[in-house]
Structures are given as structure tokens and as C-alpha cells.
Amino acid sequence: MTNKAMPKVGMGLWKIAQEDCAQAVYDAIKVGYRHLDSACDYGNEKQVGEGIKAAIDDGLCTRGDLWITSKLWNTYHAQEHVQPALEKTLEDLGLEYLNLYLIHFPIAQTFVPFDTRYPPEWFADPDAAEPKMEFSGVPLSETWAAMEATVEAGLTKNIGVCNYNTGLLMDLMSYSKIKPFALQIESHPYLTQERLIRQAQNFGLEVTAFSPLGALSYLELDMAGQSESVLEQAVVKKAAERLGKTPAQVVLRWNVQRGCSIIPKSSKIERLQQNLALFDFELNEQEMADISALNSNRRFNDPGDFCEAAFNTFCPIYD
Numbered sequence: 307m308t309n310k311a312m313p314k315v316g317m318g319l320w321k322i323a324q325e326d327c328a329q330a331v332y333d334a335i336k337v338g339y340r341h342l343d344s345a346c347d348y349g350n351e352k353q354v355g356e357g358i359k360a361a362i363d364d365g366l367c368t369r370g371d372l373w374i375t376s377k378l379w380n381t382y383h384a385q386e387h388v389q390p391a392l393e394k395t396l397e398d399l400g401l402e403y404l405n406l407y408l409i410h411f412p413i414a415q416t417f418v419p420f421d422t423r424y425p426p427e428w429f430a431d432p433d434a435a436e437p438k439m440e441f442s443g444v445p446l447s448e449t450w451a452a453m454e455a456t457v458e459a460g461l462t463k464n465i466g467v468c469n470y471n472t473g474l475l476m477d478l479m480s481y482s483k484i485k486p487f488a489l490q491i492e493s494h495p496y497l498t499q500e501r502l503i504r505q506a507q508n509f510g511l512e513v514t515a516f517s518p519l520g521a522l523s524y525l526e527l528d529m530a531g532q533s534e535s536v537l538e539q540a541v542v543k544k545a546a547e548r549l550g551k552t553p554a555q556v557v558l559r560w561n562v563q564r565g566c567s568i569i570p571k572s573s574k575i576e577r578l579q580q581n582l583a584l585f586d587f588e589l590n591e592q593e594m595a596d597i598s599a600l601n602s603n604r605r606f607n608d609p610g611d612f613c614e615a616a617f618n619t620f621c622p623i624y625d
């Protein structure tokens with residue numbers, strides 16, 4: 307059911323402000339991006355849709371040239387909410403189908419109707435005296451069956467998951483009738499996730515690394531410090547010098563070269579171009595090994611940390 311190949315480099319749309327988003331998407335398509343990584347939770351799908359429409363209207367590409375991914379939010383895990391959530395995403399994006407629809411987190415939260423709040427984000431009721439997250443107890447197998455039904459309904463070509471660990475993936479493989487196409491996980495030189503990637507690839511999944519530049523995405527959220535930048539690592543700088551590329555290109559190339567697709571985000575056109583230009587050079591074996599050796603299992607996007615800090619709720623999923 308794949309229909310077309312997923313381009314190895316996509317543009318990540320998390321944290322792109324609504325007012326900048328349509329132009330950013332248009333610019334990305336203009337400089338050659340054909341893969342966009344969207345989500346209900348990013349709160350900018352209408353603007354993503356505007357950017358796509360402008361690009362198609364201007365003849366930069368056709369819908370068929372694009373690979374569009376989006377994600378099911380935690381509050382829509384119940385069987386009866388999955389298809390309406392996808393239909394809402396499609397309406398916002400101005401599309402008839404997605405190339406890939408992913409379960410965003412293996413966390414099922416209490417349903418929030420669209421007209422109460424959209425996107426619902428993490429709190430069950432942000433206006434409560436002490437707002438908290440609330441869990442709905444919907445099994446992931448129920449959500450997956452509803453995801454399968456959206457493929458059968460022609461609303462998405464492929465389905466997959468994000469933020470699953472090896473155990474959840476093994477379980478999913480046991481009950482899925484339509485197999486997951488992709489696993490999307492945080493991965494960069496500080497969090498190489500070799501065993502999870504190997505298992506997913508053994509199961510035949512495409513693995514997409516989010517936050518491929520490591521700490522950089524988390525600086526603006528105060529979830530990482532500048533000193534943690536992987537671009538400052540000597541082995542990265544040395545390879546960049548040898549190849550005449552930027553440290554960011556080296557780090558992104560490392561991920562692609564080990565078989566992952568990546569979805570770096572940038573709000574600057576030169577960086578967007580740079581992040582796409584990864585296919586005219588190669589890291590040698592030593593450089594690949596040296597960069598992999600930077601691994602310190604440092605996870606920046608961990609619900610076990612941020613849900614407690616920001617949403618008053620203990621919610622570990624990786625332990």
C-alpha cells in the first residue's frame with residue numbers, strides 16, 4: 307500500500323508559528339522538499355495547507371509529487387474518534403488523502419471535542435484549578451484497528467507509529483493486519499537508539515528520526531543548554547572540515563547513511579537547502595563510528611520529564 311517512496315529528508319513542522327508557516331512550507335517546496343511532517347498537535351495544519359495549495363497553484367509541484375505525513379493526537383485514540391480526527395486534519399491541510407498517518411504517542415488521553423478545543427494539547431481541562439492530564443485507558447490495539455480502517459477508507463496510504471519502544475512494536479506486529487509502514491522516534495548522535503532501529507528495520511519499517519540535530523530543537527523550550535549542541539563536537543567539526551560541509555550536514559548525513567529518514571526543521575531558507583543537500587558526499591567508516599560513539603542515551607523529548615514539569619502529571623513511557 308506504499309504507492310511511492312518516502313523521501314529521505316522531510317521538513318519538520320513542529321514549532322513553526324502559524325504566521326510563518328504557509329510561507330515556510332511554500333519556500334521548502336520551492337527549494338525541493340517533497341516530504342512534509344505535520345501533526346494535529348503542532349497547531350498549524352491550516353497554514354501548512356495554505357502553503358501546499360500556493361505551491362501547487364504556482365506549479366511548483368503536484369499533489370502526487372508530495373509525501374505528506376500527519377499524526378493522530380492522544381485524545382482521539384478511541385475507535386470512534388480516529389477517522390474524524392484524520393478527516394479534520396485532511397480538511398485543515400486541504401487534502402484528500404495522506405501518505406502516512408501516525409499514532410503520535412502511545413498515550414491515550416480523555417477525548418476533547420473539536421469545538422471545545424483544537425488542538426486539545428495535553429491538559430484535560432486547562433481552565434481547571436489544578437490542570438492535569440487525564441488518561442482514557444483505550445488500548446493501542448483498538449486505535450490500530452481504527453487506523454487500519456482509515457487506510458481501507460482511502461484516507462491515508464500508509465499508517466505507522468511514533469515514540470514506540472521495542473516491546474510495543476513487537477506487540478503491534480502481533481496483532482496488526484495492515485503492518486506499520488514507519489516508526490518515528492527521537493534519534494541523533496546523543497540518542498542513537500541502535501537496538502530499537504535494528505528491530506524496527508527487521509520488521510520492515512521505515513525509521514524516521516525526529517530532532518535529528520539533537521539539542522538544537524530544545525534550546526528555545528529551555529529543555530537543553532547551548533553547550534549540548536552536537537554541532538560543537540570535535541568529531542563532527544573534523545568531518546565537516548574534511549568534506550567541506552557544515553556540521554549540521556554531517557550530523558544529518560550520519561542519520562541518513564545508517565538508513566534512517568530525517569525531518570529537520572528550519573525557518574531559514576539557506577538552512578533548508580543545506581539540510582536537503584546530503585547526497586553528494588559520504589562519511590567514512592571511522593567518522594560514522596566516531597559520531598555513533600557520541601551516544602549518551604540523552605533523550606530531549608521525554609514525556610516522563612516534560613509531562614510532570616509542564617503538565618503536572620507523571621507519564622513515563624520509555625522505562
Ligand code: A2P
Nearest residue numbers: 517518519520522523554570571572573574577
Ligand atoms: P532555525 O529554525 O532557526 O534554522 P531539529 O530539526 O533537530 O528539530 O532542529 C531544529 C533546530 O535546529 C532549529 O532550532 C533550527 O533553527 C536549527 N537548525 C536547523 N537547520 C540547521 C542548520 N543547518 N544549521 C544550524 N542549525 C540548524
